[in-house]
Every structure is written in C-alpha cells, then in structure tokens.
Amino acid sequence: MELAVAVEEFAAHLERVRRLSPATVRAYRSDLRDLGASAGPTSLEAVDLEVLRDWLWHATQRGDARTTLARRAAAARSFFSWAHEQALIAHDPSLRLIAPKKARTLPTVASRDAMSTLLDAHRTAATVGDPIALRDHAILELLYGSGIRVSELCGLDVDELDLDRGTARVLGKGSKERVVPFGAPARDALGAYLTRARPALVARGSAVTPAVFLGARGARVGPRTVYTLVARVLAPIVGAETVGPHALRHTAATHLLDGGADLRAVQEILGHASLGTTQIYTHVSAERLTATYRLAHPRA
Known part of the structure; x- marks a missing residue:
C-alpha cells in the first residue's frame, strides 16, 4: 500500500x-x-x-x-x-524507535496575590456593564476557578452550566466528559455575564447559538480570542513573553495542591488520563515551599 x-x-x-x-x-x-x-x-x-x-x-x-x-x-x-x-505490514518497524526524552520544564504559574489583583481589576472593569468586559471577567474566573482547557471553555454550552451547584460539564480529550467544580467568584461572574452581557452579544449574531461564551459578532468564541485575552493580562504578571490559557490551568492546579488538595482529586478535576501528568505540579509546589523556607527559616 x-x-x-x-x-x-x-x-x-x-x-x-x-x-x-x-x-x-x-x-x-x-x-x-x-x-x-x-x-x-x-x-x-x-x-x-x-x-x-x-x-x-x-x-x-x-x-x-x-x-x-x-x-x-x-x-x-x-x-x-x-x-x-490491520495486516498492512508483516512487521512493525517502530518497535525499537527511540526519540529524545522531552525536556522537563516546570509550568508557568502566577502567585495567589497576583491572581487576586488581576481578577479584582477585571471585576471592577466589568461593573460598567460593557458586554466584552463582563465576558472577559467570566472567562478568566472560570479558567482559573475550574482549571479547564481553552478548548473545553470554548466548547461549553449554556445547558452544561449549573450555577446553583457551581459545576460545568465539559468534553475533554478523547471526547471524555467530566464535571468540574468552580467557586463563588466564577459563579457570580458567570451569572452577571449570562444575564447582562450574553443577550446583547447574541443580538449581534446572525443565528442563535447555545455557546456560553460569544465573540463580538455573536458567534461562539474561538481559542484565539481567549489566547489574546490571557496573553494580554497574564504575561506582565508572570514575566513571560508568551503565555496562554494553559498558564491559568497550571496556576489553578498548583494553588489546589498548595492548599492541601489530594493529587488524585486534582487529576480528576483536570481530566488527566495519567497521574504522572498531574505530578509535575507537586514539583512546582515543592519549589515554592523551598523558597519560603529559605526566606523564613533561621537555619536555611
């Protein structure tokens, strides 16, 4: 063949x-x-x-x-x-193929104080009632509050949100569905966006869409829009030239572990197939603990 x-x-x-x-x-x-x-x-x-x-x-x-x-x-x-x-070949030539191992780099993570300052600023900006400002605040709160992927956020429909319970049903990698929790700040931001901003954005579109997050023209928001938003607001905080929505996912996971969350629970929230993928965040937390120790302990 x-x-x-x-x-x-x-x-x-x-x-x-x-x-x-x-x-x-x-x-x-x-x-x-x-x-x-x-x-x-x-x-x-x-x-x-x-x-x-x-x-x-x-x-x-x-x-x-x-x-x-x-x-x-x-x-x-x-x-x-x-x-x-499929019996297209008699022998698999790739069985002994070895590639260089990936360089293990720690993810970019913002501090708790930096995230609090960032989200407070966007909450204040959203009070003027501009639909895009309300949407952007809700996006940032949900990305940080739930740790979902940008693809999961963009694919989220209104009927997959449960504001009363503070959960979202998302479709992850491999079409695997999971329910993720989010906190009161994300719930409040989502509620304000859905009631005060989304109807105005829907009116700008040519067709009704079930999507939670909409672009300026009323269609489902795309990953590029979310990347642009996160890069603009997060890069100055973490001191990186290039940063995207995944940095908020990294930050959420690290802060969960810093707060004492069980590693397996974090794995479930993030939708990782392997616990090994989640374990990289334990290294980030360990680095922070070491830095704190060196600053505070008299024998450090």
Whole structure:
C-alpha cells in the first residue's frame, strides 16, 4: 500500500474510532506526511527502522525541538502499530524507535496575590456593564476557578452550566466528559455575564447559538480570542513573553495542591488520563515551599 494512502486511512481511524481531537489528528497527519516527504520511500512496506531513524535525525539537524521529535516518534509508533494490526505490514518497524526524552520544564504559574489583583481589576472593569468586559471577567474566573482547557471553555454550552451547584460539564480529550467544580467568584461572574452581557452579544449574531461564551459578532468564541485575552493580562504578571490559557490551568492546579488538595482529586478535576501528568505540579509546589523556607527559616 502507498504510504500516503495509509496515512489518510490512519488519520480517519484516529478521528472516527479513537475520537482524538482535531488538533491531535492534524499533528499526526502532518508528522507522517513529513515522513513520506523526507524519508524517501512511497511504499508502506519499504519503511524500516533505519528509515525512521534517519527521519528523526534529519529533524534533529534542522533544529526541531525535543517535544516535536517526541511527538513525531509517538506518531510513527502509533501509525505502524495500527498498520500491523490491520495486516498492512508483516512487521512493525517502530518497535525499537527511540526519540529524545522531552525536556522537563516546570509550568508557568502566577502567585495567589497576583491572581487576586488581576481578577479584582477585571471585576471592577466589568461593573460598567460593557458586554466584552463582563465576558472577559467570566472567562478568566472560570479558567482559573475550574482549571479547564481553552478548548473545553470554548466548547461549553449554556445547558452544561449549573450555577446553583457551581459545576460545568465539559468534553475533554478523547471526547471524555467530566464535571468540574468552580467557586463563588466564577459563579457570580458567570451569572452577571449570562444575564447582562450574553443577550446583547447574541443580538449581534446572525443565528442563535447555545455557546456560553460569544465573540463580538455573536458567534461562539474561538481559542484565539481567549489566547489574546490571557496573553494580554497574564504575561506582565508572570514575566513571560508568551503565555496562554494553559498558564491559568497550571496556576489553578498548583494553588489546589498548595492548599492541601489530594493529587488524585486534582487529576480528576483536570481530566488527566495519567497521574504522572498531574505530578509535575507537586514539583512546582515543592519549589515554592523551598523558597519560603529559605526566606523564613533561621537555619536555611
């Protein structure tokens, strides 16, 4: 079978059977197309371990990041495992493929005081009644108050919110649904937005939408709008040039653990498939404890 044909069938499998996110499917398809373009062979059966190693080596030479190399190796292993299961190849050439380990970096996290100052400022700005100001305040409160992903926030519909209970039903990675809690500040901000701002934004659109958060033209808000908002308000606080909504997710998780939350509970709230993914926040908390100790203890 032609490699390009197999790649498209695999992408369809990821989308329809494994129900991965569109972004993940796009990334895997792009990686495997790059394999076909740079490695040489056009036949699926012609790809062996050496071809795969050369492909990753060339990617290293052109300066691809470790995270990119790790993702490409994962894409190749997943693809050839699937091809072997489908009896498209006799042997899986990726079984011994090793990519550089991802560099372990601690996530960007804002302090509690900084978040309090930021959210208080947006609550004050929202009191004038501007629909966008009310929306932005609700977005920031919900991202920090629940730790949800930007894709989950943008995909949230009105009937998935329960303001009385302070919960939201979101659809996470792999189309896995979970219910996440949020606190009183987020509930108040959402209530003000839904009653005072959302109707005005709906009136600007050409069609009624069930989405909670709407853009200036009345359509469902997109991730880029949320990225722009968070980057504008959070970057000066954390001292980073580039920062996005995920930084609020990191901050929420770290503050939960700092406050004594159980690691497994944080895993459930964030929707992590693996506890190992959640454990990185324990390192952030440990660093903060160490910094506090050094500042306060006479024997530090």
